[in-house]
Amino acid sequence: MTRRIVRTATQLGALTVFTILVVFFLDNQFRVLPSAIHTYLPAHHPGLAITDITVTKCSKVNVFSSCKLDPNVWQRVEKDLYLGSGWVSAAYLHVKRKEEKDLTADDQVVVDVTVGRLDPSTGEKEVEGVKWVSRPAGLWLKRSAKRHASDSNSAVTAVDVLFGADAVDPRDGWQMTGTPLLLETSGEVLEARLSVRRGHPVAPTKPQPRIGENGKFKIMQAADLHLSTGTGHCRDAMPADGSPCEADTRTLEFMGRLLDEEKPDLVVLSGDQVNGDTAPDAQSAIFKFAELLIKRKIPFATIFGNHDDEGSSPRADQMALIESLPYSLSRAGPELIDGVGNYYVEVLARGSSKHSALTIYLLDTHAYSPDERNFKGYDWLKKNQIDWFRETAEGLKKAHKEYTHVHMDLSFIHIPLPEFRDESNYYKGAWREGVTAPGFNSGFRDALVEAGVLLVSVGHDHANEYCALSRNEKADPALWMCYAGGAGFGGYGGYGGYHRRIRFFDIDMNEARINTYKRVEYGDLAARVDEQIIVDGGRVVHSE
CATH class of the missing domain: 3.60.21.10 (Metallo-dependent phosphatases)
Structure with missing residues (x-):
């Protein structure tokens, strides 16, 4: 691992080997190198409703800076939104969930997600108890205060992050939001895009191969x-x-x-x-x-x-x-x-x-x-x-x-x-x-x-x-x-x-x-x- 860090630092010339080693060993919450990024399998939580989503940013050169939120409240999607290429910054998506049975009249359930610079509610007809709220990186959430919203197939129940201009999500019930998050990145590879699932997960189709009727x-x-x-x-x-x-x-x-x-x-x-x-x-x-x-x-x-x-x-x-x-x-x-x-x-x-x-x-x-x-x-x-x-x-x-x-x-x-x-x-x-x-x-x-x-x-x-x-x-x-x-x-x-x-x-x-x-x-x-x-x-x- 140390050899990989030294080689990467030499190639980039952006930071000294010493700085990288300090960041790596003292603040292991960061994925410094792309090779350290692991495939994230988004957790499925039957019976849980998503009530909020946000993006946190932090500095890699400041050991007191953190991209972590209270783990008792927030689940972090374990993918650096800069894919390890941000030698100064890192960013992560966080999701807040709550047991459906514990939802109160004051809780709001996420029913839609989009990304953009403009308020998506502009020109929309107002619906009582439903509103768009802004989050960092151009993220907008539509949240409903209606108690039954968490049981609806329109409620967002899982969120994932994919990358690239050609990103697709083939899973049942999942849909790409389209526009990438607004981050300080360059190149289509680093376009971080959200995919959301509505409703609860279904078992994937697993067909049994069979010889055709024509043999x-x-x-x-x-x-x-x-x-x-x-x-x-x-x-x-x-x-x-x-x-x-x-x-x-x-x-x-x-x-x-x-x-x-x-x-x-x-x-x-x-x-x-x-x-x-x-x-x-x-x-x-x-x-x-x-x-x-x-x-x-x-x-x-x-x-x-x-x-x-x-x-x-x-x-x-x-x-x-x-x-x-x-x-x-x-x-x-x-x-x-x-x-x-x-x-x-x-x-x-x-x-x-x-x-x-x-x-x-x-x-x-x-x-x-x-x-x-x-x-x-x-x-x-x-x-x-x-x-x-x-x-x-x-x-x-x-x-x-x-x-x-x-x-x-x-x-x-x-x-x-x-x-x-x-x-x-x-x-x-x-x-x-x-x-x-x-x-x-x-x-x-x-x-x-x-x-x-x-x-x-x-x-x-x-x-x-x-x-x-x-x-x-x-x-x-x-x-x-x-x-x-x-x-x-x-x-x-x-x-x-x-x-x-x-x-x-x-x-x-x-x-x-x-x-x-x-x-x-x-x-x-x-x-x-x-x-x-x-x-x-x-x-x-x-x-x-």
Whole structure:
């Protein structure tokens, strides 16, 4: 932690190392660095009504200055409204709540929130007992003294803060206020925007994936979105014509177009959804991809890459947030297993069947090597993860045999396995860059083959987009190992004019067949690139 502080101070030259250390250790209520900002999960308080909201500002160089209010009265939203960039100032949103049963005739309940310089009541028809009141940072609250207001669906029952000009809130019952808080900030990334929930929380929709009545099921694998807080800046955009390019805007438009055209039944987000270095508020980045899927009512499953938690929020916090979203099938997985996001998704057979037709295993490949001296580069799947996978796959076999057709197993991870480096494998697609697999081989490829998994698909190396055929000892096809190709403009492209792309797996359970192809962001937009059948009759096949 001290090294991070010294490095940041050296880069900015705004404060001495001594001053920063004094602020950090003596006044730990401040989030000095963006990397120390954690995803905030707004507390739900059934039976509580919001009676007031305010913003406090304080000085970071004055140890006697505080952004805290009485915690017995106020709940602070634990996000610095300057996202740690204010080296002199910090600011926080505070919410006051009261038990509905304890409300008196003198209490006022918040029924609306807006932001602006002008009094929003101007020109409005007066309603007895209802008035707008001003708070700092351009915040205006409409409060009602009517006793029944707290029970109404119009009453504000939760408040959150999101950042960036493109901030969205996909949660049921939540709505953005639109205009950012009036703070002394510059740049759209630091636009702090309020989101409010009216009424009490409802359980998020969690659909059970099922094979269609036509026997088909389609999976979209979107890898390496590299979304930021705010619109972000493009890297290696094609065509390289110097046109202005907002990374997240272009990434999300691409993904949204394919969602509408391909209509997948499930989306797998296979890591590096968040570009940690440019996402001082990971929640705002996560909500952007989630909004695309939730509004289309498409179930999705996520795993982490090496960049997701390099910024504001650790894996566990991000997964807790993602688990709480509608249509998310993501799970943290067993607590005693290494990593966050070791789980599986069952896709049921068509109709009303309760039998699994397809099982999708998702595992966390972590980030960087824990033993750089002996194994440079990236981390590997740990023994207890592989043991968990083996035990889980074995435990499901009996139930899977009850399916009257051919049951199939697939897997998704982020960092490629060492076997992806084997150039003797047949492959289809482009192999543009070196395979950055871990230096230590923990044996997951063998575990997949032993369990009968037909394919494993990864992300991580953005410009690689091939499927390689791994064989068994008798030289028979054993496992397809695919790259999705990078989809996001916030991550690198390069390598000879790489166009962002997304991979699809078109599954026909009638024939136990899997066809895979990619769609590109630029060029022949309708084309299916490198289309090939990789599984037929429930077996790995080489179709060429």
